[in-house]
Amino acid sequence: MKNIVIFGAPGSGKGTQSDLLIEKYGLGHISTGDVLRNEIKNGTELGKTAQSYIEKGALIPDELMISILANVYDLFGKDHAGVIFDGFPRTIPQAEALKKMLDERGHKVAAMIELDVPEEELMTRLIKRGKESGRADDNEETIKKRLVVYHSQTMPLVEWYKKEGLHHHIDGLGTLDRIFGDIQKVIDNL
Numbered sequence: 001m002k003n004i005v006i007f008g009a010p011g012s013g014k015g016t017q018s019d020l021l022i023e024k025y026g027l028g029h030i031s032t033g034d035v036l037r038n039e040i041k042n043g044t045e046l047g048k049t050a051q052s053y054i055e056k057g058a059l060i061p062d063e064l065m066i067s068i069l070a071n072v073y074d075l076f077g078k079d080h081a082g083v084i085f086d087g088f089p090r091t092i093p094q095a096e097a098l099k100k101m102l103d104e105r106g107h108k109v110a111a112m113i114e115l116d117v118p119e120e121e122l123m124t125r126l127i128k129r130g131k132e133s134g135r136a137d138d139n140e141e142t143i144k145k146r147l148v149v150y151h152s153q154t155m156p157l158v159e160w161y162k163k164e165g166l167h168h169h170i171d172g173l174g175t176l177d178r179i180f181g182d183i184q185k186v187i188d189n190l
Helices: 014-025 032-041 045-055 062-074 092-103 119-133 140-154 156-163 176-188
Strands: 003-008 028-031 083-086 109-116 167-171
Touching (some): 003 156, 014 028, 014 083, 014 176, 028 062, 032 062, 045 062, 062 092, 092 109, 092 156, 109 156, 109 176, 119 140, 140 156, 167 176
Parallel strands (some): 003 083
């Protein structure tokens, strides 16, 4: 079982690379963004709560995210090939909670893959994505807030995963094939 945390700033290519990993390795995929957008679209209480945080560019409270994550993770059953965690964890307490949640199931994170992309490129990609997809959170003001939150609250995870011996740095700038090839080398050596 290869549970993978795919990590990077908004617009770094986590979703795109996750799709390629799913196709190649048969992994499950939990995108907290997709889960939350689905809850918002369906008008659930969770969706309404989540939307109030997202509109401010803030992170969803840890307890809420862990609860959602555990429920979605359990839907894959006990004998899956592994799951890609996309957009989670975003803080050290979330990483610790994910580790605990997986431990309770006799599972673990096999690797944390960091997609590293320069900030100017992230802005370009996200503004383009916003125009193409109509995603409300892909506008310049919200993107800037999301990047500040990423750098202040999420970047410390790199050091945490280095201490765990699970961190793998990937240059996220370049061709899709080269980036995916670098990720495959990591996965194939787990």
